[in-house]
Amino acid sequence: MASWRLLTCLGVLSAATVHAHGGLMETQSYTSRRGHPEDQLMSFTRGALISRDSGESWRWVCAEAMGYGSWQPESYAWLSGGDILTATGKALLRSRDGGCSWEPSSAFQDAWVTSLAEHPTNDALLYVATGRPAVTNLLYRSEDGGETWKPTPLSREAVFSAVRVAPSAPKRLYLSGWKGYEMYLFRSDDEGETWEDLPQAFTGSLQDAYDLKLLSVSPANPDVLWVRVSSRSTVGSILYTVLRSDDGGRTLTPVLEGDDPLVNMDVSADGRTAWVATYNHFYRGREGESFQKLPLPTGNACVTRVGEVLYACGSTWLHEWALARSADEGTSWEPLFSLREVQGVHECPAGTPVREKCTSLWPQLAAQLGAPLSPSQPDAGTPPDEEAPPKSDGCGASAGSAGLAPLLLLTLMLRGRRRAEERPRLR
Template sequence: MRTLRLLPAALAASVLFAPQSASANGRFPLADQLVVDPSDPSHLVLRTTYGIVQSTNGGSSWSWTCESAVGYGGTQDPAIGVLADGTILAGIFEGLAVSHDRGCSWAFAAAPLESEYTIDVSVHRDDPSQAVAITSTGKGDNGFHVILAETKDNGATWSQAGNAILSDLIALTVDVTPSMPERVYASGLVGKALAPALERTDNRGMSWTRTYLDAAYAKGVPFIAGIDPTNPDRVYLRLSGTTADNTMPLDRLLVSDDGAATFKEVYAGEGDLLGFALSPDGKRVVIGGPKDGIRIADAVDLVFEKVSSVYTRCLTWTAAGLYACGNEFQDGFTVGLSNDEGKTFKPIYHLKDICPLECPAGAKSPEACEQSWPGIAATLGIEPPACGIVGPTTSSASSGGASASSGGGGDEGGCGCRLGSSPREEAVIASIACGLGLGLARRARRRRASR
């Protein structure tokens, strides 16, 4: 995202329609979001650059589902959520993909999310059978279609919650307040100036109040990092930006204690701050990034201490401990679990620890992923016998991207943009580029996303 604000519309359009392979995304194998099932802590769902990876036994073994089975491809990184009955949500450019059988089959949610760019999802802490999703669909010269949708039945049905947000907002993230579910926060960029702003509703979307960040942060991109589990007014915000000369990433952590009316800076990163987590009681705060490692603080004073040098891509804190996404070749794990607040980690997932998801006969995902698996296996160094497969792998097959016939991505699925340095920045690029007068792409996507 960092360089996009410098791009003229013509260049954004050329990036959008640049040819890309629809069968491989060619990215370095990394994991960057881990979600723990709210009803089954042994069920872990991991977003990676090569698809969705799951464990149903706390990390002892892992299964893989390709991007095309979910319905996306290219360089998209879906926003993942897991509901009370194990239903998985994946917010992508084509809509909201939903799986009620732990990934064996996927379908897009109907209206009001049909063919809408579902940029983020948030599952209720108090009742995880409920969740919200926010859209950020470009409408060309008419701005963006930004609505809050909600489910109260584990993703079986969805309805619009309240009223749409003003169309000058490019929505980026959404979060339900754990201790006050009627209050929802959303972040985004406003207008041609791409001014960072927060939206807040106290009545489930019936009315929205907008707050702009101070002028000192006018060039940043705001992502809601978390909300205190007991204090609805405390909001943590990651502000993605660059150094003064626009050459290097530089993220900041901001905090508000007045319901997003004002923010103060509590930490300036050395680079991207891609990881953030609160302890289950909200009393400890942990942040991290590839350059910053892992740093932890008391929520009272927010004085951060470095406890690890893990190449941090994600952080998730549950009663089981602190999970971190790392770099396999630097940290010796792709996902690790710490029981000492990030000082040390036990590896629970290595790149080679996956096999294709096993499903009942007739399930759609295994068939969709069959051609992708040899390329994934070759890339990650997995020998076929490890998964009970007889025969050699070949790197000539797809490495996990979607094919045009699958409803996944390629250049259309992710808008063909690869300028950001983290998953959420990629989403910003897609949203902005596809909304700046590029209605043709949206119309084409609606046709292709029809099911």
């Protein structure tokens, strides 16, 4: 049935152009404000989506207002005080007014900010890693919620790809990095004051692996962590391998391999179940068992655990939801939100970048998504004879999704390859 619907949609949709960052528009990560679950944010192909009412309604923050250019954020930290921060791979962006205005931190100048990590209980304590090739990179610590930053003693001429704080032992930090085909984990047991280098050597099919990246640390055991590496298959395609360490990063064992780029992963509170999201699939691995691919989400995925509930990105264009939650470890999903339900531009005061830059862009995006064009939004940017499209019945064969037709089939077939080229930094 799904294949029939896809072919039908391709046959009836027009060849209009999609004005999106990378083809299909999708959600890419989910976060909620610490201590304020009513405030939620999703990374989106064309900026971000924000809800201030526990997910009842979602509104758009355009990329133009955020000013990140081609360095698209993939995850965010929303502090209890209200500030939102994100590492783009080039800059550390911050919003002090709930997403209406954004500015890059001046603390890092020409350094490329690749990763941001939060302390599990102390909102004021943050870590940032830089990762510009062919220069000396550092790990920075902030003790005032990101207002000021000081370098830790860790300094290497290597690309630092990700920093993580062990949830069950917050003095334990891990950092991943690489220089050419030399790959490292760095470990600190005193909040970054001293460090142990853990060079990683791979054999067999992974002997030429590259681009090591730390994914997650177990919430229950600071010695258990997961990383991923990239490698070439025998036919030249890129493979992505997830590896697990049970000894604090000294040795790594492969647990999942595929040709679909990884997005992120999360782990249950007891550390016994892990979930891995890729661009097209969703996997669950229980203790003592191999990872299994679950039926949903497919075509687009991300995962975040909040307490005992999982939140996942999905694809509006394939199964009609862009965000869902699961209370049974991903076996079944309750749809929460579709991109067709975006309510307009994030409500911001006059004079803010979101109000000034996003308002005129909204009618065009609404038409592409098949979302309602709110009467409160001016009709700038939409031709006079063009009306807001009705919502689709399922596959997107309405005026609002017509722009997806020329790219849909190619995206579904070659998505991994194209996205790997467009977003080499996997968060």
